[in-house]
Amino acid sequence: MAVKFVRPKIPKFAPDPWAIQFDEKGHLRHLLTIEGLGPQWITRILDTAEGFVSVTDREIKKVPLLRGRTVVNLFFESSTRTRTTFELAAKRLSADVLNLNLATSATKKGESLLDTLRNIEAMQADMFVVRHEQSGAAHFIARHVAPHVSVLNAGDGWHSHPTQALLDAFTIRRHKGDFTPLRVAIVGDIRHSRVARSQMHVLNSLNVGELRVIAPRTLIPTDVEKLGVRVFHDMREGLRDVDVIIMLRLQRERMEAGLLPSEEEFYRLYGLTEEKLAWAKPDAMVMHPGPANRGVEIESSVADGPQSVILEQVSNGIGVRMAVMSLCMSANRGENA
Amino acid sequence: MTQTDRLLPVNEAIERLERQIRAERRDGALVDPLIVGIHTGGVWVADALHRALDCQEPLGRLNITFYRDDFNTLGLHPQVSPSDLAVDVDGRDIILVDDVLFTGRTVRAAMNELFDYGRPRRIALAVLYQRDGRELPICADWAGQELNLGPDEQIHVDGPDPMTARLVSSKES
CATH class of the missing domain: 3.40.50.1370 (Aspartate/ornithine carbamoyltransferase)
Structure with missing residues (x-):
């Protein structure tokens, strides 16, 4: 059956800056x-x-x-x-x-x-x-x-x-269906990531059950709680009972800016290895907007593993x-x- | 504006369609046909034919939204469900099914889409109701019922269970 689309009402002189989109x-x-x-x-x-x-x-x-x-x-x-x-x-x-x-x-x-x-x-x-x-x-x-x-x-x-966040939501919906019972964790450089920002807006709009960000303090934006997320600095705690893990790319410039001690240190604490993946739900899906730094934010065997949907995200x-x-x-x- | 409704017989029309297709299959003009319905009403009719004719292969479904000729004036139509054609159409006989044949534009779009799946040997058109008002040189091979309607008359098909058809006439008064 055709579902009738109801157009959201946008006031003609809307004060919000996003009205230009319509x-x-x-x-x-x-x-x-x-x-x-x-x-x-x-x-x-x-x-x-x-x-x-x-x-x-x-x-x-x-x-x-x-x-x-x-x-x-x-x-x-x-x-x-x-x-x-x-x-x-x-x-x-x-x-x-x-x-x-x-x-x-x-x-x-x-x-x-x-x-x-x-x-x-x-x-x-x-x-x-x-x-x-x-x-x-x-x-x-x-x-x-x-x-x-x-x-x-x-x-x-x-x-x-926005299109990256939409394709991520599309990929999650294809695998998990409804968003309301899901726990989603975004891991890595949240602060400098336009992808993370758009993902948070999309997932909140779709009424996701719980949205988490996991990162060191230096890579978390100051007002992130306002976006309706729970902040974790520890992977073991942050990944517990999670249905979807979204890894972000770590740019080398961040090390040079002194926000992180070293790549090795970041990988040890936040890199998604098989060992850390086991802390999430057994059917948790692994996502990455690409290009992935193998051995920096994600282990090769996880990026290519059965829980990864990274290539599906591209298609x-x-x-x-x-x-x-x-x-x-x-x-x-x-x-x- | 006044509106009057008249129910059209659905089961009789489907049976008539089925008899005509069976006869052609007996004559050998239709080899192992693949049944493909056009969303939404056409899929309901196709489903009934698929069961009645005892076809082995899955029913195909076409959503012609991306092939319509009115994108420039109307924009993208709201989606129903995606097309679904699990079987290779190359060299096959296809029975394309729709509920109502009116202007012929939907069938034109459906044929264009079919050819993006492959090259069928033959496409035959089965419609529940064939009415006047064609804007393209398209004609049904089999029709459950032929109707000559006035300019303000329309056929509304609802379904799938049960399928009903109404002749709706709206006149300015």
């Missing part, structure tokens, strides 16, 4: 952050993604939905996995894709961000996928694009990486990004939009 009728137009989406939009994105994941199981993995549209990947910061899965998602929707690696191009020649934007708009782009090292970059672009253009945030600074990322792209491109259209 068109005048309250339909999702830009995806900049998880905040403001609410459980209904998140669920609609995950349900739509189910349809697209079934497409990627077929021999011809393409649907004609976005034929004639142009998606531009604007990457001001280098990325392999995120950019290629966005590219593949757009191609599987039959859109044309342009990849601009701006870390090495126009901006280095002194062109302003807005000038770059206007030039690409002049190429009749319909969607920008933006990755930038500064928080708020995608918002800035969304405020300045032409009315028919949608903007997707593919990671901005320490702020947000699911394509279906989830197809869902976000086609939903955002439905904005400013007729009755379904």
